[in-house]
Amino acid sequence: MSDVLPAYPGTAARRREERGKSAFTVLEILVATSILVMILVIVLGMVDQLSKIWRSSSERIEAFQSARLGFDLMTRNLRQATLNPYLDYEIDPTSLSPRRYLRKSDLRFLLGPAGKDDLPGVPDSGQAVFFQAPASYTLDAANCAGLDSLINTSGYYIGFTRNTALPPHVETAVNPYRYRLIQLLVPAEKKNIYDPSMKDNEKWFTDYVDTNSRIVADNIIALILRPQAPGSTSPDIITGKAYADYTYDSALNVNTDPQPVYANQLPPIVQVTMVAIDESSAKHIDAGPNQPNVITSALAGKFQNAANYTDDLDKLEKALMAARIRYRVFSSAIPIRESLWSK
Amino acid sequence: MKTPLPRLARRSAFSLIELLMVIAIIATVTAFVAPSFNSIIVGSDLTCAGQMIGDQMMYARQEAVTKNQEVQVRFYNLSNDATKGWRGVQVWRIEQTKTGSVAMAAGRMLLIRENVMINADAGLSPLLTADPHISGTANVPGHGAIAYAGFRFRANGATDNSITEANSFLTLQNAKAQGPVPANYYTIQVNPVTGKTTIFRP
Numbered sequence: 001m002s003d004v005l006p007a008y009p010g011t012a013a014r015r016r017e018e019r020g021k022s023a024f025t026v027l028e029i030l031v032a033t034s035i036l037v038m039i040l041v042i043v044l045g046m047v048d049q050l051s052k053i054w055r056s057s058s059e060r061i062e063a064f065q066s067a068r069l070g071f072d073l074m075t076r077n078l079r080q081a082t083l084n085p086y087l088d089y090e091i092d093p094t095s096l097s098p099r100r101y102l103r104k105s106d107l108r109f110l111l112g113p114a115g116k117d118d119l120p121g122v123p124d125s126g127q128a129v130f131f132q133a134p135a136s137y138t139l140d141a142a143n144c145a146g147l148d149s150l151i152n153t154s155g156y157y158i159g160f161t162r163n164t165a166l167p168p169h170v171e172t173a174v175n176p177y178r179y180r181l182i183q184l185l186v187p188a189e190k191k192n193i194y195d196p197s198m199k200d201n202e203k204w205f206t207d208y209v210d211t212n213s214r215i216v217a218d219n220i221i222a223l224i225l226r227p228q229a230p231g232s233t234s235p236d237i238i239t240g241k242a243y244a245d246y247t248y249d250s251a252l253n254v255n256t257d258p259q260p261v262y263a264n265q266l267p268p269i270v271q272v273t274m275v276a277i278d279e280s281s282a283k284h285i286d287a288g289p290n291q292p293n294v295i296t297s298a299l300a301g302k303f304q305n306a307a308n309y310t311d312d313l314d315k316l317e318k319a320l321m322a323a324r325i326r327y328r329v330f331s332s333a334i335p336i337r338e339s340l341w342s343k
Numbered sequence: 344m345k346t347p348l349p350r351l352a353r354r355s356a357f358s359l360i361e362l363l364m365v366i367a368i369i370a371t372v373t374a375f376v377a378p379s380f381n382s383i384i385v386g387s388d389l390t391c392a393g394q395m396i397g398d399q400m401m402y403a404r405q406e407a408v409t410k411n412q413e414v415q416v417r418f419y420n421l422s423n424d425a426t427k428g429w430r431g432v433q434v435w436r437i438e439q440t441k442t443g444s445v446a447m448a449a450g451r452m453l454l455i456r457e458n459v460m461i462n463a464d465a466g467l468s469p470l471l472t473a474d475p476h477i478s479g480t481a482n483v484p485g486h487g488a489i490a491y492a493g494f495r496f497r498a499n500g501a502t503d504n505s506i507t508e509a510n511s512f513l514t515l516q517n518a519k520a521q522g523p524v525p526a527n528y529y530t531i532q533v534n535p536v537t538g539k540t541t542i543f544r545p
Contacts, residue, residue, distance in 0.1 A: 069500070069537040076499070137504060145504075165508035167532060169467060169524045170543045183536055214508060216536050 060278050063219055064328050067276035070181045070217030071330045074156050075272055077183075080133040082151065082338045083107045083250060085264045090255070102254070105264040106194050107132045107151075108204065111225050111248040113304070114157050118202040120209045121157035122179065122291070124299040127225040127246050128157035129270075130184070130205040132193065139187045150188035155205055156216075157182055158223050160291055164215060177289050178282055181220040181274070184213050200251065219282045221295050221327075222275040222316070224303050227267035228333070229341065245304055266339035273331040275316065281325040294323045385458050385517045386527060392455035393515050393529035396432055397540050399453065400531065403434045404538040406449055407496035413437040413444075415477055417493040418461060418513075419452060421486060427518070429461035429471070430454055431483075437495075452483060460518045467524070469510035470494055470533065474503050500538045511535050512543075 024032075085105040089098035114121025114128040121128045135152040138144035159182045162175045186208045193204040227248040254263040285292040298319035302312040313329070320327045357365075400416055407414035415435040422428025433452040437444050462468055471492045472478070478492040495503050502511070512532035516525040530543040 066534075066537070066539045069534075069539050073500070073537050139504060141505065165511065165532065165534075167467075167512045167514075167530055167543060169514070169528070170530060171545065185536075214536055216534070217539075 056280060059280055060326065063278040064276060066217045067181075067220060067274065067328065067330065070220065071272070071274050071332075073216060074181070074183070074274075075332055075334050077133055077135060077154055078129070078131070078156075078270060078272065079334050079337055080135075081109060081131040081266055081336050082133055083109060083264060083266050085340070100257070102259055103264045104254075105250065106199070107250075108193065108199055109248065109250040109266055110202075110205075111227060111246070111267075111270070113246065114223070118206050119157070120159070120206075121182075122160045124296065124302070125158035125179070125221065126223040126273075126303050128155065128223075129225050130155035132191075135185060137185050137187055138189055140189045144189060147188075151191070152188055153184070153186040153191050153193060153204055153208070155184040156223060157184075158220060159213075159215075161215075163218075176283075176286055178218050179221045179277075179291075179295070180215045181217040181223065182213050183216045184209060186212050217276070219277045219279060220274055221277055222273075222299060222303070224271075224273040224275075224309075224313075226271040226273070226306055226309060228269040228271055230268055230335075246306055261341065265341065266336045268339045268341040269333050269335050271331070271333045273313065273329065275320075276328050276330065277320070278326045281327075285323070285325065294319070294325065298323070382527075388456045388459050389515055389517065389527060389529050392459045393531060393542065395453060395455060396461075396513075396515065397531050397542065399432050399434055400533060400538075400540050403449075404496045404500055406434065406436060407498055407538075408500045410436065411498045412439065413495055413497060414449070415446070415493055415495040417477060417481075417491045418471060419481070419483065419486070420463075420490045420492075421454075425490070426463040427460060429463050429468075430457070430459070431486075431489075431491075455515070458518050459515055462514045462516050462525070462528075464514075464523070467516075467528075467530075468513035470506070470513040473507075473510040474505045476503075476505075494533070496538055502533055502535045502538060506533065506535045508535065 083105045084107055085103050087101050088104045090100050090102045091097070092099045109129075109131045110119075111127055111129040112119050113123075114125050115123035119128040119130075130153065132151050132153055134149040135154060136148050136150040137152045138147070138150055144150060159180050160177060161180060161182075162177055163180075166172065166175050184205060186205075190208070190212075191204075192198040192207065198204045198207075224246070226246055248262070248267050250262065250264055250266065252263065253260050256263075285294050287293070298316055302316055303309070317327070317329070403414045403416045413436075415437065417433050417435055418429055419431030419433070420428050421430050431452045431454055434449045435446045436449045438447050461471070463471055465472060474494040477495060479490070480488050481491050482488050494506055497503060511534070512530050514525075515529040515531075517527060520526065527545060528543075532541045532543065533539070534541070
């Protein structure tokens with residue numbers, strides 16, 4: 001090194017001078033550090049915000065994905081509802097001679113307010129529906145597997161429950177109460193609808209609600225089912241007392257003379273409306289084992305008179321919006337294929 | 344001509360001792376941090392593997408619905424040990440032909456990283472053995488004859504009837520984790536009715 005220096009006589013001196021100047025002062029380092037910290041804070045804040053947005057939006061997509069799958073499943077199943085009606089004699093009990101032809105069926109379609117009478121479900125959450133459809137569901141694989149059109153008793157309603165299917169190793173602490181869409185599906189080999197005593201007193205589904213119900217989708221707060229007739233000016237089919245208000249029973253008045261159009265008959269159209277909220281909103285209004293007040297007050301007294309359907313739905317949406325709950329309404333008019341409606 | 348080195352310059356250089364001390368401090372800090380780095384890497388591999396398997400399940404469900412046919416999700420055991428090495432996943436379509444139904448691979452077998460595996464324990468992954476129809480040995484190029492197990496989606500997007508709420512999930516974990524329930528797990532549950540997957544993590 002010392003060999004090189006003489007060629008540039010001024011270098012050493014200049015270098016000494018520069019070295020002395022080139023050191024950082026405390027102030028400079030502090031300024032630089034604080035700028036670095038500021039940049040870090042801004043960047044980390046952005047990353048944090050981004051991950052929050054990512055999480056919340058994916059949560060939202062997820063929530064409505066499961067709601068949509070549930071809705072698709074329910075409408076597909078409902079569309080296949082079947083009664084297999086047939087015409088048969090009505091026998092006079094005394095003379096044992098045939099009196100007239102009647103439409104008869106061994107199956108039943110029942111739709112009514114959830115949580116009232118024998119129908120399961122959360123009161124005010126809309127309607128519950130029970131029917132038979134060829135879902136070919138069986139647990140007796142040895143005898144019934146591969147039979148494609150086995151008829152099952154199925155049904156849908158809204159429950160307010162914990163997740164009943166939680167894997168046992170997952171901490172139960174994170175298993176909140178939520179409104180859920182519940183499906184009843186009775187294995188074909190267990191179906192008891194062909195027993196008239198079961199068919200007439202609702203035991204054809206009440207016997208199975210505890211054992212054969214499964215959660216289809218979470219955070220569904222309302223299921224509104226409205227039977228309708230096509231082409232009529234007032235869409236709701238039957239103006240009789242039992243039917244105007246979101247109810248339908250194929251086993252009602254089957255023996256009156258003349259037999260009404262709905263006796264042992266499926267409704268031609270059912271308008272299915274489902275209201276789903278997202279998980280973060282549900283978490284926000286969580287009230288433990290009690291139903292959140294926001295939802296109960298938003299649903300109270302709604303969907304009991306079919307004439308106010310649009311109005312009720314509007315009010316429900318406004319109440320949810322006011323409570324800053326993200327929701328989505330799924331609605332579709334389902335034509336029931338097997339319905340042989342004629343007036 | 345010999346110019347003496349300036350004092351300032353001599354002072355500003357690091358001495359060997361200083362350098363050694365700094366290296367020692369860095370080494371100590373690294374030694375403390377390294378294990379947690381390892382768990383972060385395994386954790387992210389676990390997430391990655393879980394998402395991959397979940398995606399394959401959703402793909403299988405979608406394939407079943409759009410093609411209106413049965414679709415199987417098969418898991419492969421890549422080791423001789425019956426419980427370890429469940430790391431492969433592949434989707435199979437069951438095509439109906441004149442000669443009967445034929446299983447066709449709908450994509451290649453995907454592997455999860457070696458530090459992650461599906462826990463084959465019946466309590467943690469009952470989905471592996473839930474459907475007795477889908478289990479056996481298959482000849483996989485590059486792996487030879489290996490065991491597989493799995494489940495299937497029906498054309499309506501639901502799983503086969505042998506899948507119930509109680510046996511509808513499987514659990515991924517660190518391949519080295521000990522104990523009946525690992526500290527970090529990734530459990531995927533298939534809703535037997537809709538085919539929707541749900542994720543559970545500690």
